[in-house]
Amino acid sequence: LINKLTIQYEKSQEENEANRKLIKSLTEQLDQANATILDLSAQIRLMAAQKYGRSSEKRKPDKKDDHDQPSGPSAKTPAPGASARKRPVRSKARKPKESLEDLIKKMNLPVTDELHELSEDQRICSVCGTELTPIGRKLVRHEVRYIPGKLEIIRHYSVSYGCPECKRKSRDPRYLPGEFDIHPVMAKAPESLLFGKWVSPSLMALVITLKALYQLPVHRV
Template sequence: MANASTNNQNQYKKLIQLLEEQLAHSNQQNEALSKQIESLTEQVRYLTKLLYGSKTEKSKYNAPNGQTSLFDNDPSFNESEHTEEQSQQMVSYTVVRKAQNKKRNDSLHDNVEVKAIHHHPENTICDCCQGQMTEIGSKVIREEAKFIPARMEKVQHIEHAYECKKCKSDLYQKSQIKRGKAPQPPIQRSIAGPSV
């Protein structure tokens, strides 16, 4: 019996020792986690201050890590300069700016001269019936900026489409359409022309 109770006591001691080791280990983990949380909280606070904090010139001179600024002790940096007229009159005004939704091609203003280059098909004779084709439409393919020293010009490339009315009216023929082809721009999806 005494041997069994000694055995139980040894098991309890081992169990207590194991639990104390686990508790010490979890305390170390908790301490490391709390340090990490504190570090991350400080980073969030710093980044929030950078993003949403005051944006004055004075903040440029605030030194980090508790260092004092060279400009704090000098009274000439704290007082604003006034002339006699400024001291007597106080003028306040509000500037209201309108948000503009600018498109990429709006950078060429209305006062810029517009030059249109029309691109017609090389041949407007119908391949099927050899009749003369008539124009059915055109569209502006792109606009590009052309720089001429001391002035700017807007160049519009317009492709024209032609259709044969004779083949169109004939139910047994396919409709014949030809379209002029504008040259490729020097820079894709850009308004810059070769001269720019």
């Protein structure tokens, strides 16, 4: 009997260890996905800033207008010949615009080519009826695609175990009452992150990440 209970206990410990490893692996995968989301969001903000950022032609707020300059006798007048000694203004070399390929490389994201082809009934020449064959391809547009993760409900069951032999002997009149206890042995399930809540460590990590990403209050997670 003791050996049997020992084997059952060791088996339950192995199952619990396997479950802990699985939870750790899933949490690491979620953390990696969240890091990718943060990096992608930063790259999108960079692209938006480059495309819709402040133009150099706009007036800077710290620059004063001509009518704000002092006038009258107290205003300083340039000395004669000062304009002749004025140094020529050097034009700044304009920074070359970043190419699309360089921007894609900087984003460090996998690139997948998606080909849109004609159906078989459309691959017919309208003039002679010959089957059309591919001769090239044209780039139409780019897009950044995000595939969200999957949520699922996990129902944790604690398996209870009982000894059939003790149960049989407890009903045998040859044995004293209470000589053989028949109370069940309950396997221990992983404790909840928040008591009475459905939240898991991976879901909590996702919620905190999204709140930080969208700058939402975190006092009520």
